[in-house]
Amino acid sequence: MVHSFKIAPLDRTGKFMSNPLILVLTICSIGFILLIPFLFSPRGYMISTEGIVILLRTYKKSIPKTQIRSIEIVEYTQPGVGLTWVTGLFGYAGLFALKDGSTAQVYATRWDRMVRVNIISGDPYLLSPAEPETFLETAKKIILER
Template sequence: MDKFFPIAPMDRTSKIMSNPFTTIIAICSIGLIWLIPYIFSPRGYKVTPKGIIIQLKLSSHFISKDKIKSIKLVGSIEPGNGITWLSGQFGYAGLFALKSGSMARVYATCWDNMVQIQTDNIDPYLLSPQDPVNFVKSVKELDRLKSGSR
């Protein structure tokens, strides 16, 4: 004959963990882990007569044409660790230590065909436009406008 043995009642920890409120908090926390990187991820770059606008989902970052010292194609970059902001889920944004030992401010979605912009600041910008060659040409035209206006 089979004998049935019920499980013991839940202890305090089990009761807390199985509480619907705890489940809601866990779901919201996971949602924030995904939402915050999405909000600050790069969405595109706009070259304007005044400089470059790095468009993020909720905000933007501006690089004045007067602060741009040089721009060049650098190809693939080997990333190191992200120091600030985010990396991975929806792109890369913020200050990064690179495998080469240098630092860069990265606003990109991939590490291939990168464009490096050197400004007055020590750390360069690394961007990943879909068409890096035309992006560089457009920014260099800003330099002609800048030098032609002086």
């Protein structure tokens, strides 16, 4: 003989969590959390006679030619803590404290084979072009030859 039993109704917590509004708010919150790093993530760099332009998804950040002291390739940089930063699935953007005790403006997607742009006053910039050698050669030709 088989006996069937109904399941007990949801308690207050269960009813609250199964509310469609809570589901929509959760999805929107997760989307918003992912949207902010996406909006401020780097998407490319431009080199012109005026300097280097960092292309972010929402705006452009310029490093004027007159502020650039030197440009070099850095094999690996050990990240520390982000100070005023955005990081996530889409890259790194903002001021970072590095493991060696220094700070840098980072607009990159990786921490190895970076290009460091040393400026006259302030923190250096760390960039991650896909072809760092080509970026360095072009920057030296266009920017550093004054």
